[in-house]
Amino acid sequence: MTLQDIGQTIARTRKRKKITQASLATSLGMSRATVSGIENGTVSEIGIRKVLSxxxxxxxxxxxxxxxxxxxxxxxxxEQSDA
Known part of the structure; x- marks a missing residue:
């Protein structure tokens, strides 16, 4: 699984739960741009704690x-000979 796959899963789940990037970011004390970057796989350096949060x-x-x-x-x- 790549960071992009993880981001897509996060975005799908967030949308399914009808949570905006802004409200998720606010509740976690991070910027909406950070949440967007995680979802899009465009954050070059992201701490594992943020992703876990x-x-x-x-x-x-x-x-x-x-x-x-x-x-x-x-x-x-x-395997072929055993079959």
Whole structure:
């Protein structure tokens, strides 16, 4: 998941809950421009605490997980022979 994906999820959820960027920003003590930048993925530097605060305010959970590894050729060949 990219920062842009996270921003789109935040924007969708905010709109679904009928909350404006301005009111969300005010409730969190940040600027509307910051909320807009998070939603659009245009903020070059954003602290994780701000993103977590926005997510929490909207009832979202930010989760970190290990990237799945691509299978090796040997693993694919073994799977094919086991089938």
């Amino acid at each position: 926005v997510c929490a305010a909207l009832g979202l959970e930010l989760v970190a997980q290990e990237k799945p590894r691509r299978p090796t050729l040997q693993q694919l060949m073994k």
